[in-house]
Amino acid sequence: MESPLLDIRDLRLEFRSYRGVVKALDGVSLAVDKAEILGLVGESGCGKTITGMSVLGLLPRQQARVTSGEVLFRGDDLLRKSEHEMQRIRGRLISMVFQDPLASLNPVFTVGDQITKVIREHKRVSKKAARDAMCRALSETGLPTHKTLLHSYPHQLSGGMRQRVCMAMAISCDSPLLIADEPTTALDVTIQMQILKLLLRLREELGVAQILVTHNVGVAAQTCDRIAVMYAGQVVEQGPTVAVMKEARHPYTMALYECLPQGKSAQELLTIPGSVPDLIDPPAGCRFHPRCRRVLDVCRDVRPPLVEVARGHRVACHWVAEQSGPVRIPPES
Amino acid sequence: MSLRLYLVRRLALMVFVLIGIVVVTFFIVRVVPSDPAQLYLGARSRAGQVEEVRRQLGLDRSLVVQFGGYVGDLLTGDWGESLRTRHSVLEDILHFLPASLELIISAMIVAIIVGVSLGALSAYRKGGLIDHGSRIVAIAGVSLPAFFLALLLQVIFFRVLGWFPVATQIDPVVAQTHPVTHVTGMLVVDAFITGNFVAFADALWHLVLPTLALAAYPAGLIMRMTRSAMLEALETDYIKMARAMGVRQRFIVLKYALKNSLAPVLTVIGLMFAYSLVGTFFVELIFAWPGLGTYATMSILSLDYPAIMGVTIVVAFMYVFANLIVDLLIAWLDPRVVLS
Ligand SMILES: Nc1ncnc2c1ncn2[C@@H]1O[C@H](COP(=O)(O)OP(=O)(O)O)[C@@H](O)[C@H]1O
Numbered sequence A: 001m002e003s004p005l006l007d008i009r010d011l012r013l014e015f016r017s018y019r020g021v022v023k024a025l026d027g028v029s030l031a032v033d034k035a036e037i038l039g040l041v042g043e044s045g046c047g048k049t050i051t052g053m054s055v056l057g058l059l060p061r062q063q064a065r066v067t068s069g070e071v072l073f074r075g076d077d078l079l080r081k082s083e084h085e086m087q088r089i090r091g092r093l094i095s096m097v098f099q100d101p102l103a104s105l106n107p108v109f110t111v112g113d114q115i116t117k118v119i120r121e122h123k124r125v126s127k128k129a130a131r132d133a134m135c136r137a138l139s140e141t142g143l144p145t146h147k148t149l150l151h152s153y154p155h156q157l158s159g160g161m162r163q164r165v166c167m168a169m170a171i172s173c174d175s176p177l178l179i180a181d182e183p184t185t186a187l188d189v190t191i192q193m194q195i196l197k198l199l200l201r202l203r204e205e206l207g208v209a210q211i212l213v214t215h216n217v218g219v220a221a222q223t224c225d226r227i228a229v230m231y232a233g234q235v236v237e238q239g240p241t242v243a244v245m246k247e248a249r250h251p252y253t254m255a256l257y258e259c260l261p262q263g264k265s266a267q268e269l270l271t272i273p274g275s276v277p278d279l280i281d282p283p284a285g286c287r288f289h290p291r292c293r294r295v296l297d298v299c300r301d302v303r304p305p306l307v308e309v310a311r312g313h314r315v316a317c318h319w320v321a322e323q324s325g326p327v328r329i330p331p332e333s
Numbered sequence B: 001m002s003l004r005l006y007l008v009r010r011l012a013l014m015v016f017v018l019i020g021i022v023v024v025t026f027f028i029v030r031v032v033p034s035d036p037a038q039l040y041l042g043a044r045s046r047a048g049q050v051e052e053v054r055r056q057l058g059l060d061r062s063l064v065v066q067f068g069g070y071v072g073d074l075l076t077g078d079w080g081e082s083l084r085t086r087h088s089v090l091e092d093i094l095h096f097l098p099a100s101l102e103l104i105i106s107a108m109i110v111a112i113i114v115g116v117s118l119g120a121l122s123a124y125r126k127g128g129l130i131d132h133g134s135r136i137v138a139i140a141g142v143s144l145p146a147f148f149l150a151l152l153l154q155v156i157f158f159r160v161l162g163w164f165p166v167a168t169q170i171d172p173v174v175a176q177t178h179p180v181t182h183v184t185g186m187l188v189v190d191a192f193i194t195g196n197f198v199a200f201a202d203a204l205w206h207l208v209l210p211t212l213a214l215a216a217y218p219a220g221l222i223m224r225m226t227r228s229a230m231l232e233a234l235e236t237d238y239i240k241m242a243r244a245m246g247v248r249q250r251f252i253v254l255k256y257a258l259k260n261s262l263a264p265v266l267t268v269i270g271l272m273f274a275y276s277l278v279g280t281f282f283v284e285l286i287f288a289w290p291g292l293g294t295y296a297t298m299s300i301l302s303l304d305y306p307a308i309m310g311v312t313i314v315v316a317f318m319y320v321f322a323n324l325i326v327d328l329l330i331a332w333l334d335p336r337v338v339l340s
């Protein structure tokens, strides 16, 4: 089997803060294959953004410390790279776009200047060649390539256009992996759909693998090949979208679905009782146990391992393990 | 709003501000308990002469008439006659202004270069050697009064080290052997553009200490403002995005963050320009610099009211004008600024 494009293994990350050490990521393992879209879902504060940021080494070095784990990109551990090596990787091999496209673009430089800057940072090319590359990226993201757009400033564009500009910047150096952190959250519903279609098209046409970070399970279901559900710095369930959607096993994943607005009764949004735990002093055992309906005694002391319940579908839950008993996965053909 | 309309409005506003300043200075000088006619004549004068001079100066008429006459004269370029030098005030000012401008401009150039670059470097390497070092320099520059710093510089660089001269714009011998042709009135500039390099070097040498004395306070404030504005800019999402795209840190700090920090820095620079217009008064006195500051100080001490008003108007005009330039620069740098 071909090794995945990005392979995060048992990543543990701590923040030093005034209140104490925040154990923000606790053994996160994720893999993204070539041209695959992985959805990373979970309530806000569960560590989706910092997972993406730590892949790119963007977290502040004074506060954030990786205590264990590997981030393998094409087999190369990114955590061992120097800042200079990471700078050469960001934007060229792995790009990231963020939630608020207006805030993400520099207000006092034109769109054209900002995109060409990224291209010329990674490729020794002439101004003309950089411009051509920029125009290709802009067309890929469905933007016009005429002077009016290139010479405009971010505040003169609509929200959807701004996010497209961010995407154009992200793919301008043909990076094979894009981390999109809540790229639709700040946008109108109709624009959200367009941006999701764009993500799919980037995968279809350019083969860009993606990690789509979202707290919206519906968005992930529409777009992703596989979904990983995070809770309090841990991956609690992951698998093919269909499996995770239709046969969710983890009580947290099921609770998330119950929170989705159902048809017309959108007013009475359900929420999961309790709140996300304080990561300075997280619950022992399964971090979800104080809020879990299925809590067992063992959940309070022992951290549940990720167990495969079906091909590629893994769940970290004592209750699920007990329910299904030892599973036998047929060997791969 | 178009740039032209904005400029017209700002210039109109400037006229109102200047009128206000003319009104205030006019009445304040009249309220001061002293008799200009007496001053004009000096200590030994006959009673009849005073009345005569009062009539000549128009001081016997009502304040309103005097004011109307004064404004009319101002507009026609007649700024009155100095009670002290007996020259036309406008001519006096035009004679002394270039030396001051030379000092102020060189001090502002030094303050901006030192302040912005050290501020930017401090933000780039926050907590590093440059950051701590420049913080001490900034605190010293801001807390030492200009006159004290001027004296300190004189003691160190003239008395002890003997590196720099401490009085006037140029050595009298050099002025004799290499006379500088008058072009702008700014000695260094004139010597340079006329190719008189001996005088240029000497004038530049004379300019160093007064420039440092005047630049210290602005440099300190500009440095601190640049540093804090840059640190704020470095926390923004567009900087995070630029890093996520692999733009080099040096470029991010020195271009993306710096350009976004310039608006507050420019505002401080405008204020510092205003500060140095008055700060130069002390520095000029201490360095025997033949500029507007020396002229103004003499005029104030001798209650030479036409001269005081003239200087005040010029200083106010330069201040208002500098503010306009700063606002236009900010609008030019930041496309989001709507001129209004
Ligand atoms: N600089 C930081 N210092 C301390 N804690 C942090 C810092 N950044 C993030 N965290 C913690 O990491 C956790 C995960 O944050 P984040 O990844 O932004 O969540 P999500 O993107 O899933 O909403 C949060 O609980 C937050 O408290």
Ligand SMILES: [Mg+2]
Residues within 6 Å of the ligand: A045, A048, A049, A181, A182
């Ligand atoms: Mg987030």
